[in-house]
Amino acid sequence: MYDKTHALMQRGRDFLGTEHAILCGAMSWVSERNLVSAISNAGGFGVIACGAMTPDLLDAEIAATKALTGKPFGVNLITMHPLLFDLIAVCAKHQVSHVVLAGGIPPKGSVEAIKAFGAKVLVFAPTLALATRLLRNGADALVIEGSEAGGHIGPVATSVLAQEFLPALADEFVVFVAGGIGRGDMIAAYLEMGASGVQLGTRFACATESIAHPAFKQAFFRANARDAVASVQVDPRLPVIPVRALKNKGTEEFTAKQREVAALLDAGKVDMEQAQLEIEQFWAGALRRAVIEGDVESGSVMAGQSVGMVTKEEPVAEIMAQLMAESEAALS
Numbered sequence: 001m002y003d004k005t006h007a008l009m010q011r012g013r014d015f016l017g018t019e020h021a022i023l024c025g026a027m028s029w030v031s032e033r034n035l036v037s038a039i040s041n042a043g044g045f046g047v048i049a050c051g052a053m054t055p056d057l058l059d060a061e062i063a064a065t066k067a068l069t070g071k072p073f074g075v076n077l078i079t080m081h082p083l084l085f086d087l088i089a090v091c092a093k094h095q096v097s098h099v100v101l102a103g104g105i106p107p108k109g110s111v112e113a114i115k116a117f118g119a120k121v122l123v124f125a126p127t128l129a130l131a132t133r134l135l136r137n138g139a140d141a142l143v144i145e146g147s148e149a150g151g152h153i154g155p156v157a158t159s160v161l162a163q164e165f166l167p168a169l170a171d172e173f174v175v176f177v178a179g180g181i182g183r184g185d186m187i188a189a190y191l192e193m194g195a196s197g198v199q200l201g202t203r204f205a206c207a208t209e210s211i212a213h214p215a216f217k218q219a220f221f222r223a224n225a226r227d228a229v230a231s232v233q234v235d236p237r238l239p240v241i242p243v244r245a246l247k248n249k250g251t252e253e254f255t256a257k258q259r260e261v262a263a264l265l266d267a268g269k270v271d272m273e274q275a276q277l278e279i280e281q282f283w284a285g286a287l288r289r290a291v292i293e294g295d296v297e298s299g300s301v302m303a304g305q306s307v308g309m310v311t312k313e314e315p316v317a318e319i320m321a322q323l324m325a326e327s328e329a330a331l332s
């Protein structure tokens with residue numbers, strides 16, 4: 001049915017063990033058992049967002065996801081989590097097949113610890129040199145993610161990253177493209193450039209199976225591309241990774257938060273690492289308020305620029321079928 005798309009996705013499908021090489025990127029608070037299992041049951045690849053979860057919470061989430069799907073799914077771990085190696089041990093206990101390391105360069109020993117229990121490791125990399133090094137040193141696949149994406153972002157657009165990374169890496173390695181993908185036509189284009197598959201977040205965040213609050217979903221359905229803006233860095237010293245979210249009062253609160261952290265830094269009350277942790281905790285809390293409590297005014301409604309293409313609540317299987325049909329039509 002999707003012969004041309006499936007043929008171009010073959011390496012990605014083999015790597016993920018799925019029907020379609022479409023990942024739903026981990027979204028903190030959103031990518032839990034319900035959405036993850038729905039994605040995998042629809043032939044895609046769901047990824048649990050561990051975020052700031054404790055090892056016990058991750059343990060329960062993996063077990064609950066396994067109860068809802070027999071298909072492959074992955075776990076996304078944030079590299080700066082203070083208990084990273086305990087979280088890896090939880091993944092080992094459950095024989096998780098794929099672990100995604102996000103949020104920074106994988107710390108020493110982490111890739112090895114994951115491979116030691118037989119799982120595959122997916123990494124992100126901001127530059128071609130670093131990507132090449134990570135892939136040569138054991139990472140099994142790469143996700144390149146452009147600045148159109150929702151959540152934490154880098155400075156370069158997906159279209160540019162694709163042109164830079166795919167010709168250099170796609171012959172030898174499995175590379176997935178993420179950021180700003182809202183339709184199957186775009187999937188077809190990246191596959192033709194050599195990608196093994198794609199990763200989407202924004203397009204799936206408000207699916208019927210997503211537990212996001214109805215107010216969070218409404219905010220998505222109303223928003224246009226230009227409403228999904230990147231956060232502004234107030235003090236150049238602060239290690240602030242920009243975050244793309246719908247513009248609201250919370251956007252201003254983040255500015256205030258940065259001033260507060262900068263003052264703590266000046267007073268010598270925190271070091272740079274603690275400052276970064278403070279800022280990440282702000283985002284985790286603000287995203288939780290929006291996703292779980294539905295506070296879309298002062299919470300953080302993280303969304304990518306493809307949000308304008310998300311107009312109604314649809315079951316994951318329908319979104320997946322639409323994307324695949326659009327890709328197939330584009331390739332035909």
Ligand SMILES: Cc1cc2nc3c(=O)[nH]c(=O)nc-3n(C[C@H](O)[C@H](O)[C@H](O)COP(=O)(O)O)c2cc1C
Pocket residue numbers: 024025026027028030049051076102103145148149150151152178179180181199200201202203205301302303304305306
């Ligand atoms: C609400 C939201 C939360 C996200 N949280 C995370 C996260 O916790 N970890 C992560 O690696 N990426 C996170 N992302 C990025 C997604 O995994 C994915 O790569 C991105 O959404 C793809 O780009 P798109 O939004 O343009 O489809 C998040 C994205 C959104 C929209």
